[in-house]
Structure formats: C-alpha cells, structure tokens
Amino acid sequence: MKTTFLLAALIISMVLAGCQPSASTGVLTTATSVVPPTAAPAATATPAATDSPGKPVVTSTAVTAAPSTGLPGSSLFEVAWDDRSPFAAGLVTGQQAVLEQQPGASVYHLDVALSDDMTTVHGREEVRFTNTEDVPLDSVVFRLFPNLTGGSIAVSGLTVNGQPVEPIYSLEDSVMTVPLSEPLQPGQQAVLAMDFDVVVPTDPETSNYGTFASFDDVLALAHFYPMIAVYDDEGWNVEIAPPEGDVVYADSGYYLTRITLPDEQVLVASGVTLDESRKDGQQVVTVAAGPARDFYLAASDAYQVVSQQVGETTINSYAPRSLQRGSGEVLDIAAAAMRSYEDHVGPYPYTEMDLVSTATSALGVEYPGIMALTSRIYDGQYQQYLEATVAHEVGHQWFYNVVGDDQLDDPWLDEALTQYITLLYFQDRYGEEGYDGFHQSLESRWDRVNDEAIPVGLPVAAYSEGGEYPGTYGAIVYGRGPLFFEALAQQMGQDEFDAFLRDYYQTFSWNIATTEGLRALAEKHCGCDLEQLFADWVYPK
Ligand SMILES: [Zn+2]
Incomplete structure (x- = not known):
C-alpha cells in the first residue's frame, strides 16, 4: 500500500526525533556507479x-x-x-x-x-x-x-x-x-x-x-x-x-x-x-x-542511476540529476533494508531491485521489484520522510509481492507486517535508539484514535468513509497492526516468533496469505491457542 503524507507526517517526525539518519547515508560510496542516461548498456539484441x-x-x-x-x-x-x-x-x-x-x-x-x-x-x-x-x-x-x-x-x-x-x-x-x-x-x-x-x-x-x-x-x-x-x-x-x-x-x-x-x-x-x-x-x-x-x-x-550490489542483487536508484544526493541515500537505505529483511524474513528473490523518483502524491508505492517514491522526499520539505518510506516500500517486496494478500480485504497482512519489519530495520541499523524512535511513531499513530481497540484485520472499506471505523485506516493498520506482531511475539516467545516469521514467508511464497493461514501457522509454532489474542487485536468485534 501507499504511504500518504497525511498518514506519515506526525509519525516520521517522531522517528527522526528518536534516531538520527546516519551521516553515511547521504554519500555515494565507491561501490556506487553513476551512469548518465545516454550511457545505457549497448544494444545486445540480434x-x-x-x-x-x-x-x-x-x-x-x-x-x-x-x-x-x-x-x-x-x-x-x-x-x-x-x-x-x-x-x-x-x-x-x-x-x-x-x-x-x-x-x-x-x-x-x-x-x-x-x-x-x-x-x-x-x-x-x-x-x-x-x-x-x-x-x-x-x-x-x-x-x-x-x-x-x-x-x-x-x-x-x-x-x-x-x-x-x-x-x-x-x-x-x-x-x-x-x-x-x-x-x-x-x-x-x-x-x-x-x-x-x-x-x-x-x-x-x-x-x-x-x-x-x-x-x-x-x-x-x-x-x-x-x-x-x-x-x-x-x-x-x-x-x-x-x-x-x-x-x-x-x-x-x-x-x-x-x-x-x-x-x-x-x-x-x-x-x-x-x-x-x-x-x-x-x-x-x-x-x-x-x-x-x-x-x-x-x-x-531526466533519470540518472546509481547502483549498489547486495549479494547477487543489483539495487538501482533512479532520479533526475537535481535529486542525486537523495537518490544516493535512497540506495543506501534500500541496501540496508534488504540485508535486514533477508536476515529476519528470508531471501529477496530477484537479481534486480529498482527505486524510482516519480511525481506520486503518496510518499511511496510498491510494485514487484520496483518501488515508486515521490520526488518530494529526495530533497526539500519532505526529506525527513525518506528513510522510513524507503524501508517500508522495500519491505513490501517480502509482504505484498512474494507473500501476496487481498490488499482490499486483508490490508493488514502486507501493511502491518511491512511496518513491523520496518521496525526491525531501524533496530538493526540504529540499535535501541532506532527501535524506540520508530516504535514511538507506531504508538503515536494509534494514539490518533485514542488507542481504541479497533480490529487491525478488517477490509480497507471498514476504515473508510461509510465504514464502521471511518478515518482510522492509517492509525490502525499502520500503527496498531505492527504492534500486534509485537504482542504475538510476546505470547509465542521471541524465538518461536522469529522462526514463525521465516516459515510464514516460505510457506506463502508466491501465494495468497490469509488471516486464518497466518494464525494456524503461528499456533503450530507455539503449540498454543491464539484465539483470544486474535479476538483482542485482529478479528471484527
Ligand atoms: Zn505500504
């Protein structure tokens, strides 16, 4: 799903209060190549x-x-x-x-x-x-x-x-x-x-x-x-x-x-x-x-590309020349996020990952192997949203593309899980401070609806105008949703949860996951009954 400015604004300013983006994210490393658009690889076709x-x-x-x-x-x-x-x-x-x-x-x-x-x-x-x-x-x-x-x-x-x-x-x-x-x-x-x-x-x-x-x-x-x-x-x-x-x-x-x-x-x-x-x-x-x-x-x-290699995968960041500094940051964040998600969840499947600057009015939107980011996060007034946006959209390669879901009826399966692994990215990259900063941002999203126990597992329409909980989509699916996975880890035990997350990725790879499938697999791992936890957090009241 897309992350919108409205939904993200408050949160990400809290992220930045909690963890300063590393100074190292802003420079093109020696591993980075800058290729002008006219220097595309020579034609190889017969x-x-x-x-x-x-x-x-x-x-x-x-x-x-x-x-x-x-x-x-x-x-x-x-x-x-x-x-x-x-x-x-x-x-x-x-x-x-x-x-x-x-x-x-x-x-x-x-x-x-x-x-x-x-x-x-x-x-x-x-x-x-x-x-x-x-x-x-x-x-x-x-x-x-x-x-x-x-x-x-x-x-x-x-x-x-x-x-x-x-x-x-x-x-x-x-x-x-x-x-x-x-x-x-x-x-x-x-x-x-x-x-x-x-x-x-x-x-x-x-x-x-x-x-x-x-x-x-x-x-x-x-x-x-x-x-x-x-x-x-x-x-x-x-x-x-x-x-x-x-x-x-x-x-x-x-x-x-x-x-x-x-x-x-x-x-x-x-x-x-x-x-x-x-x-x-x-x-x-x-x-x-x-x-x-x-x-x-x-x-x-106008696109120019900067690239980095992570394992067998080439990560490319495309943006106009005027946005090259931001484009280098996008590249470094994507590389770090990919390493983090491979550690916690499982392998990125492709030999290529692309991030492109576009005129989207969302902060970012995910597609298979490619993510569209708004040009407004590369510099200027929205630059503070860059890191969380890139880490989030990269996370969707695991939860949306490899593990699919009904994005209209079960948006939490990709959005909340993506937010959860974004939290792991901040922890991996900045330690406790990074974890606390992004965690605060999730809590403050939920705070926007006064921490009401609105279920996280509803269709988008339930959180939309005319739905049961209008106006709560960002607060619940992006805020309370990832906090559910923390509660789940607490109930299952962290080690069991970690194994479950890898197994879930493996089990539902290239298929469509469901709430019941997720629960059944989690219960198999913990040998426990999660009915009450799902009733408290996920299921319709
Ligand atoms: Zn999303």
Missing part, C-alpha cells in the same frame, strides 16, 4: 529481435517448440508458454527452483509502444491462463484499472484460443468479463489475446496519487494493461478499491514484455532486461519479470 515484423527471439536459448497442448502459440515471442528460461536471469541462484513451481501461473506476453509525448500506450497482450481452481470456470475476468485511475483503457480484437469473443464490462468499465464458449475445466488452459489502447492522465492529483500519470517529465505506468483478476473463495474477486488503499489484488504470474519508446527515455521496469536495441529514434527493450504480481514501468529522459 537484428531479428527488433527489425523483423515477425516473431523476434528473446534469448538464444529460447525454446521455439510449439506447445503440445493444442493452444495457440504466442505471436509476440518465440517462446513456448511453458518455457520459463527467460525468467531465470531475474532470479537469484537460490530461487531458481521457483521456476519449476506453480505451472498454472498466468503467462503474460506484452508488446507495448509508448507515444513520443509519453501520454498514450498502444499494446498487444497475449496471456496463457490456467484454471487452477477445483471448479470449472465459465469466464475469465480481467481488471482494466486505467478506467478507475484517471485515464482510460480500451480493449479491441479480443480472442479466446483464436476465436473472437465479445466481452462484458462492469464496475465502471474496470472489469472485463470474457465469456468462454464452454467451461474451462480444472487444469485446462486458454490463450486470451487482445489489443489495448491506454490514455495516461497528465494530472498527478487526479490519477490515483499520481501512480499512473505522465507528469513532470516522468511517466509512471501502474497496472496499465488488462490484468487477470483473482478467483478465490468469493469467486472472481473484483471490487472498486476505497481511495485509502491499494487497488490491486493479484496472483503471481510471468511477464515477458517488449517496450518500444523514444530513444532519449530511460526505462525502468519490473524484472530484468533481456535485450535492447535502438533504431530511428526509438529503442526496443525486452524485459522478463516473474514470478511477480504485476508489471510496472517508469520512464524519464
């Missing part, structure tokens, strides 16, 4: 990758065999739907086995072209969907988020296994239901293909916190393509998100994306670049990301 109107290859090792399932192959890439070798480069050595898991994860092939003025996107999407449920499905449901976030997306030429289909639109055209001519049985697959055209808003204030906007020389492209919704115990689980929270609830999938954009733009995206070429004032970049819950990209002709 001419066939971009010049041919046919099927460009992705890698020299790409499998080109036709799928044996009788499904249409991809028209965009010479890669079999089941071939996950393009995604190996994006995963650290210890995570390669993930590629063998979840054979039913959706495989997205995207080909998108950004207009010269960076305000429209023309795209083609082909996605191989597998029915991983235990019931037949008579439709596949997509979300069209640009229709909710201040812009628009229009789909045309929709086909299922090559046959034209007319979709049905609902929820302010943010839901596109694709009827199937016969139900898709459990384990069966279908290839859905479509063209889409996106108009990107140019006013960040009216475009979902500027997370989907072309503004101030930065294109921020959040959830811009047709995304398959989650089918769960509610069926196809779709709703319009309240403004306080995140809009997306998604399964993990695999994204192979080719992006064509003006040559002078510096592109930053989920995943890793497989190849890149430049011609006639355009660049064509092929990116592989997965497993991942979304595919995000940002671009700007």
